[in-house]
Amino acid sequence: MHAKVTAAAPQSTAPSFYEAAQKIYPREVRGRFATKRRWTVFLLLGLFYSVDWISWNGQQALLFDLPARKFHVFGLTLWPQDFVYLALLLIIAALSLFFITALAGRVFCGYACPQTVWTEVFLWIEQWTEGTRSQRQKLDQGPWSFEKVLRKGGKQLLWLSLAFYTGFTFVGYFMPIRSIGA
Secondary structure (H helix, E strand, C coil): CCCCCCCCCCCCCCCCCCCCCCCCCCCCCCCHHHHHHHHHHHHHHHHHHHHHHCEECCEECEEEECCCCEEEECCEEECHHHHHHHHHHHHHHHHHHHHHHHHHHHHHHHHHCHHHHHHHHHHHHHHHHHCCHHHHHHHHHCCCCHHHHHHHHHHHHHHHHHHHHHHHHHHCCCCCHHHHHC
16 A cells, blocks of 8 residues: 655746845944944044145155155155064054954954944934934835935935045055145
């Protein structure tokens, strides 16, 4: 008495190995640590965007002039033969970073990591242009209107402006920023 085994009919559609990405709507966080992170973001981005505009003894304070093969670091000019000193400075900075993250790893990741810093700024722009979490959800679920295009377009325009200014500033560390800004 053997049971008759029948093969299942093949499915007409192949299963998908990918799931559509669900959009994440972060809430605004408040509190003591969020305030500290906000001040850290202001401090770090303020330093990033302003240091290459500072003049020190008639030249840019921090300039890594690769074509001329010299590095200006707050009045100190390092030439290729001085690379040992620059390498030593970078090794000390790297070891300090490793030491600090070993003691308090989440402090760097949560407050000073460049990804965290710029993510905070992009989230602030999104919250400023589109509103709170629930307002952003309603906006995304609603039909396209002039207000929706204006809010989403404004957000993208501000994001692009920040990205271009960040790139401009980054290039300013390798070329005299006043010459590329003119």
